[in-house]
Amino acid sequence: MTMTLSRAGVILTAGLLTGAAAATVASPAQAADATPTFASTNTATWDGNLLKVTFRETGAKPWSTGLVSIRATGTVDVVCIGGGVSLTSQASSETEVVSEHKADGNGVRAGEQVAGFSVQPPVITGLDCKPTLARSFSVTVQDLSTGAVQTLAGPASNTGKTS
Structure with missing residues (x-):
């Protein structure tokens, strides 16, 4: 199961992997590495x-x-x-x-x-x-x-x- 939330230019993606939760945070500023x-x-x-x-x-x-x-x-x-x-x-x-x-x-x-x-x-x-x-x-x-x-x-x- 994967859930994606988007708020104020930040995308949060959470998924269940063998009973554990993983989260990834990405924003436009991080994407540009600036x-x-x-x-x-x-x-x-x-x-x-x-x-x-x-x-x-x-x-x-x-x-x-x-x-x-x-x-x-x-x-x-x-x-x-x-x-x-x-x-x-x-x-x-x-x-x-x-x-x-x-x-x-x-x-x-x-x-x-x-x-x-x-x-x-x-x-x-x-x-x-x-x-x-x-x-x-x-x-x-x-x-x-x-x-x-x-x-x-x-x-x-x-x-x-x-x-």
Whole structure:
């Protein structure tokens, strides 16, 4: 006896062989032997006001259009030292941009996303000092159609790239 179930592009075939059950799972991605993955050369930069993410993914279905989510968390740490006293404070914010990107004939989905993104630094009052700010961020890039995910992080910079 053989039973075949098909759901969301996955075919399950189960058969009885001398009292034992055997199962086979096949999907279009497995058939092409291409697991969707993001390139190690992807970059994210944040200058405190503007977030820029450049990505390249391989293993998508050729010519397919997929939604890519760029989710970022920015953090600002403030340290203020004066009169023998040290105060620290932190503020953070999150943003997400989702947009369509089309894969080429080889299944490569590449793109760039730029978004305005800032975190208001906390204000320290009651202490005569000059605050020092340190900005950092984390970005999660996810192809919502293939499931590929990558996280990029680093300090905010006006000139450098962070990957």
